Amino acid sequence: MSLLDMIGPVMIGPSSSHTAGACRLGLVAHHLLGEAPRRATIGLHASFAKTGRGHGTHLALVAGLLGYAPDDPRLPKAFEEAEAAGLTVEFRDVDLGDVHPNTAHLDLHGETAAVTVQGSSTGGGVIRVTEVGGLGVNFGAASPTLLLRYPDAVGMIARVASTVAADGVNIATLTCTRENRGGQALLAIELDQPLSPEALAFLRRWPDMGWVRLLPKLMDG
Amino acid sequence: MTTLHDLMTAPSPASAWVLAQDCAETGLDPADIRAEMARRIGEMRASVERGLRSDAKSITGMVGWNAKGLWDAPDVLGAPLLRRVQAYAMAVNEENARMGRIVAAPTAGSAGTIPGALLGVADHLGIGDERLVDPLILAAGVGKAISKRMFISGAAGGCQAEIGSSAAMAAAAVTELLGGSPRACVHAASLALMNTIGLVCDPVGGYVEVPCVSRNAFFAVHAVSAAQLALAQLESFIPPDEVVGAMAQVGRLMPAELRETAEGGLAQTPTGRAVAARMEGREESAGGMIELPMV
Numbered sequence: 395m396s397l398l399d400m401i402g403p404v405m406i407g408p409s410s411s412h413t414a415g416a417c418r419l420g421l422v423a424h425h426l427l428g429e430a431p432r433r434a435t436i437g438l439h440a441s442f443a444k445t446g447r448g449h450g451t452h453l454a455l456v457a458g459l460l461g462y463a464p465d466d467p468r469l470p471k472a473f474e475e476a477e478a479a480g481l482t483v484e485f486r487d488v489d490l491g492d493v494h495p496n497t498a499h500l501d502l503h504g505e506t507a508a509v510t511v512q513g514s515s516t517g518g519g520v521i522r523v524t525e526v527g528g529l530g531v532n533f534g535a536a537s538p539t540l541l542l543r544y545p546d547a548v549g550m551i552a553r554v555a556s557t558v559a560a561d562g563v564n565i566a567t568l569t570c571t572r573e574n575r576g577g578q579a580l581l582a583i584e585l586d587q588p589l590s591p592e593a594l595a596f597l598r599r600w601p602d603m604g605w606v607r608l609l610p611k612l613m614d615g
Numbered sequence: 616m617t618t619l620h621d622l623m624t625a626p627s628p629a630s631a632w633v634l635a636q637d638c639a640e641t642g643l644d645p646a647d648i649r650a651e652m653a654r655r656i657g658e659m660r661a662s663v664e665r666g667l668r669s670d671a672k673s674i675t676g677m678v679g680w681n682a683k684g685l686w687d688a689p690d691v692l693g694a695p696l697l698r699r700v701q702a703y704a705m706a707v708n709e710e711n712a713r714m715g716r717i718v719a720a721p722t723a724g725s726a727g728t729i730p731g732a733l734l735g736v737a738d739h740l741g742i743g744d745e746r747l748v749d750p751l752i753l754a755a756g757v758g759k760a761i762s763k764r765m766f767i768s769g770a771a772g773g774c775q776a777e778i779g780s781s782a783a784m785a786a787a788a789v790t791e792l793l794g795g796s797p798r799a800c801v802h803a804a805s806l807a808l809m810n811t812i813g814l815v816c817d818p819v820g821g822y823v824e825v826p827c828v829s830r831n832a833f834f835a836v837h838a839v840s841a842a843q844l845a846l847a848q849l850e851s852f853i854p855p856d857e858v859v860g861a862m863a864q865v866g867r868l869m870p871a872e873l874r875e876t877a878e879g880g881l882a883q884t885p886t887g888r889a890v891a892a893r894m895e896g897r898e899e900s901a902g903g904m905i906e907l908p909m910v
Contacts (some may be wrong), residue, residue: 395762396641397633398651400721400784401729404658407711408674410723411768434648441770445821445877448674448894450714470714495770517768518722555676586642614651615641 395520396615403519403614405464411496412442412449415515417469418612419498420458422523423511424607429504431459432483435497437488442515455498456483464519493524501596507603520613527605529571529580535612537566538588543605546572546579554581554597561593578604619801621762623831629787629797633756652748652755654716654882657729659707660744662717666706673712675894677824681832682706695764696739697836704835708828721758721767724823727782731835732785732842736792750788757804764856765850765863769875771818772866778834779811779862787837790872792844793847804888805855807838812862815873817880820891 405414423430434456442451450470457472460479468475476483490497494514501510512525523533525543533539540558541615544550551570559563572579589608598606617636623811625632625811638645670680681704704727711726718728718867729751742790761767761780769777783804790803792906818826851858872879 395759396643397637397648397752397759398643400755400758401655401751401889402718402720404716404718405713405723407723407726409716410719411770413714413723414719422781448820448822452672453714454855467716517771519719569633595895614645 398614403464406469409449410519411517412451412514413454414464414519415450415521416454416522417464419459419513420455421612422500423500424459424461426509426607427502427507428607429507431502431504434483434504435461435501437486439488439490439497439498441495442498442534443487531582532569533582533584537610538585539609540583540589541607542580542581544603557593557597561590563587563589617760623801625796625797627797629800630753634752649748651749656744656747658718663703663706663730663880666710671713673824675822678709678828681828682709692781692791692903699739700735700833700835700839703735704728705828705832707832721780722777724827725778727831728781728835729785733788736789749793749889753791754784754788758784761859763861769829773869774816775811775814775862776866778830779808779899782807782834782838786841789839789842793846795846799845800860801855802850803841805858806844807852810856812865815880816875817882818892819882819887820876821877853856
């Protein structure tokens with residue numbers, strides 16, 4: 395939490411938790427998809443489902459999917475913008491269980507890629523991403539975040555960490571989740587600064603590496 | 616962990632100390648933060664100006680003309696500062712309620728308090744925006760110190776946590792703007808906070824409109840009052856960090872019905888329930904303004 399999070403974000407109203415945070419959750423899915431989105435199904439849980447519509451939560455989520463920041467003047471017109479961009483969105487009220495009341499589950503498809511993201515808007519525009527591609531994560535997009543998905547294998551974390559280190563980038567936090575031994579694994583690494591395009595390309599070329607994404611920092615501070 | 620006590624005993628001006636502490640913690644460049652805060656003052660001012668001119672209705676139609684109405688009305692009390700502070704604060708929150716662009720400070724629901732108090736006082740006294748950057752940094756530092764002890768959202772702690780925090784932040788900012796010492800700034804924040812303890816979050820229909828818009832007007836004035844007391848060397852009898860602790864305790868004791876769920880208070884008056892029903896489409900209205908039921 396920095397000074398710029400206390401006086402900020404600059405945002406389209408009316409609610410930092412229901413509007414700005416929702417937009418940032420959409421932005422996470424936008425960046426993780428990595429291409430133009432075509433089709434989305436958004437599950438809204440508890441308070442998001444109950445009071446979201448009047449708070450512009452639906453608009454903000456769609457704005458995020460389109461890549462708009464919380465202060466983008468196009469946010470109130472996000473439905474029209476989505477239609478113009480060829481993105482169709484369906485909303486559902488869902489019960490995601492014992493999670494934060496402001497939680498959304500986003501299932502996003504492009505021409506070739508697809509991603510699912512679940513996350514919560516915890517107040518003041520702050521978010522916490524809790525699931526990507528069905529695997530648990532825990533990051534706030536307050537710093538650039540590297541996400542990698544690959545079949546679980548000995549030494550993968552060490553190889554990725556050494557590539558990051560060779561790029562001169564410091565690791566802030568690292569979480570790794572896997573379906574089961576040898577199953578799909580998801581590595582999420584919060585970095586002090588973005589990884590270079592060369593290092594990203596190197597990781598993408600690694601044998602058995604599935605999906606590599608660099609999520610930019612979405613917070614102000 | 617920085618406390619209000621640390622801030623109170625810091626070298627003057629308090630904002631310089633806040634900025635140095637924050638940059639040491641986050642690794643951000645102080646010049647970048649100052650530049651961004653200057654830009655945010657511009658955003659606050661733009662939201663005030665749009666809000667004072669507009670009488671467009673909000674999402675629900677409960678607010679939208681309050682700031683302009685007050686700004687255009689005769690100054691019957693002969694108290695231009697009072698009217699300016701109130702109108703600025705409501706202008707921002709009405710912009711917020713009609714999905715306009717605002718600066719959350721610290722939240723969107725409390726976004727009018729700091730611009731109301733800080734820009735209102737500055738304009739009343741003819742102080743330029745360049746002198747508001749440091750007070751705004753101090754406001755952020757006060758908010759950060761409070762948020763380390765308790766959440767700053769109405770859902771977590773009631774409106775005391777949300778607008779109470781914004782009033783405390785605004786009080787400290789106005790105090791520094793008018794030359795107050797770090798001690799005076801923190802006591803202003805503490806006095807403002809002490810007088811919001813127990814305030815519930817009971818938005819009608821669950822929307823950030825009633826009582827949020829007028830509440831920002833009241834608490835912007837409240838913040839200016841706190842600054843006036845502190846600049847006259849009055850102090851909070853209970854030490855500032857203990858006031859924050861008391862507010863956190865009251866927040867925990869507060870039932871969920873009174874914490875932004877729209878299940879208590881003003882939200883559960885007959886009119887409040889009628890508004891909620893209308894917005895959920897349970898009752899069709901003739902459109903436009905909400906028709907208030909007879910009680």
